[in-house]
Amino acid sequence: MNLRNAAPPFVRAEPTSASMLRTVLFALCALLVIPTVRYGIRPLTMAGVSVLTCLVCEILANLLRTGGFSVTDPSFAVTGLVLALLMPLNAPLWLPCASGAFAVLVAKAPFGSFGRNPFNPAAAGAAFAALCWPGLMFTYFDPSEPFRLPAFADCTFRTGVSAAATLKNGLKPDILPLDMLWGEAAGPLGTGAALVVGACALLLLFSRAAHWQAPVCFLAVCALLAALFPRIACSPLTSVKYELLSGSLLFGGVFLVSDPVPAPYTASGKGIYGAFAGAALMAFRHFGVCEQGAWFAVLLANAASPLIDRAVFRVRGWEEKPHG
Amino acid sequence: MIPHGVRLEPRKGVPLKNGIVRLPGPEPVSAPQTFAPLKKNAGPSRIIAAAEKAGIVDESDGMPLGKKLSRLARRGPGLLIARCFDEDPCTSSARAVFREDAEKVAAGLKLAARACGAEEKRLAVASRGEARRLRGLRLGIPAVVAGRRYPAGILLMRKLCRNGGRAAFLGAQACAALADAAREGKPQSETVVTVAGDGVRRPVNCRVRIGTPVEKVLRLAKPEEDVRIAAVGSAVAGRTVRDLSLPVTAATRCVIALRDAPPERRYPCIRCGRCARACPAGVIPWLVYRELESGDPDPLLFFHAGDCAGCRACNAVCPSGIDLAAEVRRAAARKEGGEG
Structure with a gap:
């Protein structure tokens, strides 16, 4: 017997950080299935180039920082996949690459990489793309007539109007609710299929890969504000339905708001953080220029999360008081 | 912050119905010398003296029982609890001792309570099923169920002391040894150790002489060839041993053999709280x-x-x-x- 020394504990209680990231990756890959079946392999190439860019940027950043090539965690793949899923499928392939590079090189690496980034890198990358190329970010092809998109080349297409844009113009979207559930409407690549996103949310919750406080508070506040202040003339419940199913609200709630790294530490802080992001998102939808802005709301809440932590500390009396 | 403890991942433990296996000493060791048993209504000082004479060590904290009881007598605990549950998912020695002879544990607890002047005594058991079994035995000591979350002992203590009460734990084996010392004048010469983990083919609870090398105890459970880690004490807070000739002590509750070392990779804090x-x-x-x-x-x-x-x-x-x-x-x- 060749015995070794090791540090306890020898039994574990929770998933490790890497296995949590792998669960998120699995959930994100599940979102690629329906678009791939419907439009050919372009969704896969888009996700592939996006993840590859993030990997290259991560290695570059590691070279600059530590002089080593090794990539220790799969968080770059999560960033890449989230970015690809937030883009329209007809966007040129350099768009996810550019935003992925921004996400890793500007929003993540300078702060010390995974675990220390104050902002969600994917949200930062998407915000960057939406600010620089709003035309490309918010132009969607019309999925009503089935056709396949080329794998790599830029494509010509007939534009469709997304539900979020229709709502922004104060009109009722002309989309069947069933199509919204399966994502058969103009919109970003991976955010439309509400049923799949919901299944992913359940997977993340039950495998304990994500906490529930922030996403639940986020969705609850969004639904409440949608019911109280509908943007279109309809019943509160219809407003809630369209607001939740349009744009990247649901996807943002499940994959961006649930990221624990830029969120507050405390459970109640996470709830406030989610609620704040929800309120910010609904404000952007009402008063903002862009048709959707989940990433802006998440970035704003990220910036507020240290303040939320301090507020929770003060309320609980954990600050400015010597403890035994 | 309300403490919730940890729900540890369950492990295949030792089947309790197999009971405790006695590991015989290979070389002829003379039987420990006995001393005069206690009288039925012996006073506190005599009980403490008997605990000291028998050399009993409380397995839950490694403290000599005589010293612990005299310290408790000065402080006067309101509640004395015998720990008949195990905290970590690999160990079952306390439960096995309780299953084997609950009456002896209860008798020892009664003696200890008399020695330190505790007003109330309880047997802390692992599950509701065990509590039902205890009621069936009619020992006259109420049960209290320790939770499943780690560390069950500290969490139970917090729960019981919430209203300013004072409570103290005694190990089940220490209680049984005190009963033996009082009835038969026997010193504590043996201890019950769980041998478990994925590195053994036949996990077992065994009663061994204190001082037996860890290797012999491990051998009893048929270890695999590729055992990499041998840990004693606890699967969560114990320590690894590389030298298997180290002796088993009264506070060794388990020997855990594992084929894989726990992952050593560290990630930055992800703020999960x-x-x-x-x-x-x-x-x-x-x-x-x-x-x-x-x-x-x-x-x-x-x-x-x-x-x-x-x-x-x-x-x-x-x-x-x-x-x-x-x-x-x-x-x-x-x-x-x-x-x-």
């Missing part, structure tokens, strides 16, 4: 860690770092594999004025 929920002592390990990492720690933010009980629930729950217990110890040392 699970350590603070797990800590039974009210320490906020992530805050302590963050402060120590910051380079300029504020000792005012080391909440209750000195209260750390060393249960390592925070380590077991941390998804990034950070040694939070060591950080909390460092912080406590800093707070005391020394450099951690």
Whole structure:
């Protein structure tokens, strides 16, 4: 017997950080299935180039920082996949690459990489793309007539109007609710299929890969504000339905708001953080220029999360008081 | 912060219905010398003297029972509890002792309660089923069910002491040994050890002479060839041994053989906040860690770092594999004025 020394504990209680990231990756890959079946392999190439860019940027950043090539965690793949899923499928392939590079090189690496980034890198990358190329970010092809998109080349297409844009113009979207559930409407690549996103949310919750406080508070506040202040003339419940199913609200709630790294530490802080992001998102939808802005709301809440932590500390009396 | 403890992943333990296997000593060892048994209504000082004479060590904290009882007698605990449950999922020695002879454990607890003047006594058992079994035995001592979450002992203590009550734990084996010493004048010469883990083919609870090498105990459970880790004490807070000729002591509750070392990779803190929920002592390990990492720690933010009980629930729950217990110890040392 060749015995070794090791540090306890020898039994574990929770998933490790890497296995949590792998669960998120699995959930994100599940979102690629329906678009791939419907439009050919372009969704896969888009996700592939996006993840590859993030990997290259991560290695570059590691070279600059530590002089080593090794990539220790799969968080770059999560960033890449989230970015690809937030883009329209007809966007040129350099768009996810550019935003992925921004996400890793500007929003993540300078702060010390995974675990220390104050902002969600994917949200930062998407915000960057939406600010620089709003035309490309918010132009969607019309999925009503089935056709396949080329794998790599830029494509010509007939534009469709997304539900979020229709709502922004104060009109009722002309989309069947069933199509919204399966994502058969103009919109970003991976955010439309509400049923799949919901299944992913359940997977993340039950495998304990994500906490529930922030996403639940986020969705609850969004639904409440949608019911109280509908943007279109309809019943509160219809407003809630369209607001939740349009744009990247649901996807943002499940994959961006649930990221624990830029969120507050405390459970109640996470709830406030989610609620704040929800309120910010609904404000952007009402008063903002862009048709959707989940990433802006998440970035704003990220910036507020240290303040939320301090507020929770003060309320609980954990600050400015010597403890035994 | 309300402590919730940790739900540890369940492990295949030792089947309790197999009972306790006795490991015979290979070389002829003379039977331990007995002394005069106690009279039926012996006073506290005589019971404490008998515990000292029998050399009983409480397996739950490694303290000599005589010393512990006299200390408790000075303080006067309201409630004395015998620990008939095991905290970590691999160990079942306390449960096996309780299954084997609950009457003896109860008799020992009664003696100990008389010795330290406890007003109330309870048997803390692992599950509701065990509590039902205990009621069936009609021993006259009520049961209290310890939770399934780690560290069950500290969490139970907090629950019982919530209203300012005072309580103390005694190990089940120490209670049984005290009953033996009082009835037959027998010193504590044996202890029950669980041998388990994925590195053994036949996990077993065995009664061994104190001082038996760990190797012999491990051999009894048929270890695999590729055992990499042998840990004693606990699967969560124990320590590894490389030298298997080390002796089994009265406080060795388990020997755990594992084929794979736990992963050593560390990730940065991902701010999940699970350590603070797990800590039974009210320490906020992530805050302590963050402060120590910051380079300029504020000792005012080391909440209750000195209260750390060393249960390592925070380590077991941390998804990034950070040694939070060591950080909390460092912080406590800093707070005391020394450099951690």
